[in-house]
Amino acid sequence: MITQVETKSRVKEYIVSATLSDTKDVADDTLIFETGLLDSMGLLFLIEFLKEEFNVEVTDEELLPENFESVNNIIKFIDSKL
Amino acid sequence: MKPFSKDILFLENIDEVCNNIITKLKNDVYQKLQRRGAVIGISGGIDSSVCMALSAKAFGPEKVTAIMLPEQDSSDDSKNLALKLANKFDVNTLEENITQALDGFGCYNRRDEAIGRVITGFDPKVDKAKIEIKQNINKNIPAIFSITVIKPNGKVYSKLLPAKEYLQIVASTNFKQRSRMSMLYYHAERLHYAVIGTPNKHEVEQGFFVKHGDGAADVMPIGHLYKTQVYQLAAHLGVPQEIIDRTPTTDTYTAEQTQEDFFYQMPFKEMDLTWYGWENNYEAEEVGKVMGKTTQEIENIYKSFERKKKTTEYLRMRPIF
Numbered sequence: 462m463i464t465q466v467e468t469k470s471r472v473k474e475y476i477v478s479a480t481l482s483d484t485k486d487v488a489d490d491t492l493i494f495e496t497g498l499l500d501s502m503g504l505l506f507l508i509e510f511l512k513e514e515f516n517v518e519v520t521d522e523e524l525l526p527e528n529f530e531s532v533n534n535i536i537k538f539i540d541s542k543l
Numbered sequence: 544m545k546p547f548s549k550d551i552l553f554l555e556n557i558d559e560v561c562n563n564i565i566t567k568l569k570n571d572v573y574q575k576l577q578r579r580g581a582v583i584g585i586s587g588g589i590d591s592s593v594c595m596a597l598s599a600k601a602f603g604p605e606k607v608t609a610i611m612l613p614e615q616d617s618s619d620d621s622k623n624l625a626l627k628l629a630n631k632f633d634v635n636t637l638e639e640n641i642t643q644a645l646d647g648f649g650c651y652n653r654r655d656e657a658i659g660r661v662i663t664g665f666d667p668k669v670d671k672a673k674i675e676i677k678q679n680i681n682k683n684i685p686a687i688f689s690i691t692v693i694k695p696n697g698k699v700y701s702k703l704l705p706a707k708e709y710l711q712i713v714a715s716t717n718f719k720q721r722s723r724m725s726m727l728y729y730h731a732e733r734l735h736y737a738v739i740g741t742p743n744k745h746e747v748e749q750g751f752f753v754k755h756g757d758g759a760a761d762v763m764p765i766g767h768l769y770k771t772q773v774y775q776l777a778a779h780l781g782v783p784q785e786i787i788d789r790t791p792t793t794d795t796y797t798a799e800q801t802q803e804d805f806f807y808q809m810p811f812k813e814m815d816l817t818w819y820g821w822e823n824n825y826e827a828e829e830v831g832k833v834m835g836k837t838t839q840e841i842e843n844i845y846k847s848f849e850r851k852k853k854t855t856e857y858l859r860m861r862p863i864f
Contacts (some may be wrong), residue, residue: 464838471687495846500854503686505706508687512705521677521703 468515469536475510476532479503489533494526495534504529512533547825547833552815557779560772561597564764571737571762578761579607582730584723586794587624589786590765591741596780597764598739599632606679608636608730612723615651616641616797619704620644620789627783637730641722648722654715657708662692662700664810667694671798674704675710676808683843685850686808693798695742720756727760737761743773745814749848750836750855758858769815809844821845 467529469489476487480498490522493499499507507529517539545551554560572578585591598607607627611622620639629636645651653698656668665672671693676686688709691701702714724738731738740760742752747766752758765773770791777787790801791811809817813834820830820841827841834841 494850496685497853499685500850501687502706502854504685505687505704505709508703509706515591521687521689521701522683524678524682524687526682529684541586 463515465536465540468539469532471514472535472539475507475514477508479510487532490531492530493512493532494530507535515539515543520543544823544825547829549816549833552771552819553859554772554775557775560777561600561776564597565601568597568739568764570738570766572602576737576761578731578735580608580734580736581739581843582608582610582727582734582736583755584611584612584727585625587621587628587786587789588741588771588791588794589777589782589789590743590746591625592628592782592786593777593780594739594741594764595628595634596632596777596782599634600780604633604635606736608734608736609634609636610727611636611638613638613640613644614719614722614728617794618780618792621794624783624786624789626787628786631781631783639726641719641726644722644725645718648718650715650718650791654712657715658692660689661690661704661708664775664804665692667689667797671796673798675708677701678808683846686847691798707747717753717756720753720758720794722758723822724756729760739764740766742766744769745811745818747859748818749851750858750859754858768820769819770811771815794816808847818846821848861863 473484473487476498477484478491480487480512487493487498489497494504500533505543508519511519523538528534572581580602582619583598584596585595592626595607609625611625613622620740624634641705653668655665658667658672659665673691674688675691677689678684678686688704689701690708690712691699693699700706727738730736738760740755740757740763742763743765744767746752747763765776768776774787792799792801816834817830820827827845828838831838
């Protein structure tokens with residue numbers, strides 16, 4: 462069973478590598494859309510990553526800022542789906 | 544700065560606006576581009592209709608060739624309205640059906656294969672399909688497309704599009720705009736004419752065009768005009784009322800699809816005003832009061848505009864060297 466710490470680390474690692482960012486620029490509460498880290502294609506690739514990595518499927522109704530706007534929110538969302 | 548109002552985009556002196564565009568169009572084509580007339584693709588939509596009317600006034604109808612470029616997914620309305628428009632302005636038309644070219648590119652097969660991977664049992668022979676953004680623009684999250692399939696019995700299946708399939712569908716359907724562009728340039732070169740591009744201000748700035756497709760042209764006479772202003776010009780120039788009354792569609796997918804569903808996420812009248820507010824740094828509170836929306840809603844729409852402009856920068860870029 463994957464721990465929340467591991468999940469967070471993998472999500473962060475993904476965002477850092479996908480956006481060619483510095484690790485320090487992706488904090489747990491960084492607003493990833495507000496700061497321009499991810500655009501619509503970035504979000505689409507993130508959704509693909511969640512499916513491949515955690516087998517988490519996203520529906521249209523779940524496309525809400527509260528589920529995706531920061532690493533913390535993404536982790537909460539993954540938890541709610543597992 | 545003028546106080547923000549619902550009439551802020553109204554063109555006071557429409558005659559002068561039209562004459563300025565016509566003068567500039569003549570100068571651009573004859574002097575800058577050194578061409579002797581205009582080729583324009585007409586679809587029965589408001590933008591291409593206004594551009595054709597302006598071209599007819601600028602060069603004279605005898606120096607304008609209007610080309611209809613249907614393919615198997617085009618609606619019959621498009622052709623009928625385009626013909627009505629050309630007749631009204633006495634402009635010669637040609638019809639170039641691009642279905643076989645698209646078939647050769649594998650446009651339909653590649654698109655349908657991707658749809659079939661997402662919606663099990665999709666039958667392109669009888670089912671209708673389209674892609675659309677279902678999220679509300681007020682959500683403050685980047686827009687993601689869904690695929691919607693409509694069965695002959697009216698049953699609707701809709702699913703969020705995974706990245707791979709979304710990209711394949713868009714890349715396939717973009718053959719349509721790029722094939723049209725090839726055909727327009729064939730005729731333009733054959734006649735030593737310029738290609739008149741039809742995008743309006745929103746299409747240019749929000750990136751609602753295909754790079755090297757409908758985004759490729761020699762001159763874009765309405766690229767600086769908001770959609771409501773394009774409608775104002777249409778009425779002034781005498782564009783047929785059926786074209787003015789028609790809901791703007793993409794005429795790209797087999798299922799009916801408005802431009803609002805596909806891209807803009809809000810009615811164009813609201814979009815025009817909000818875009819003007821955003822572009823001219825009006826406070827969200829002032830715009831919200833006029834539009835009947837909360838400050839937060841307007842702020843979210845501003846953010847969405849900002850995102851769209853930024854993410855589509857690539858489409859407007861010239862090759863880097």
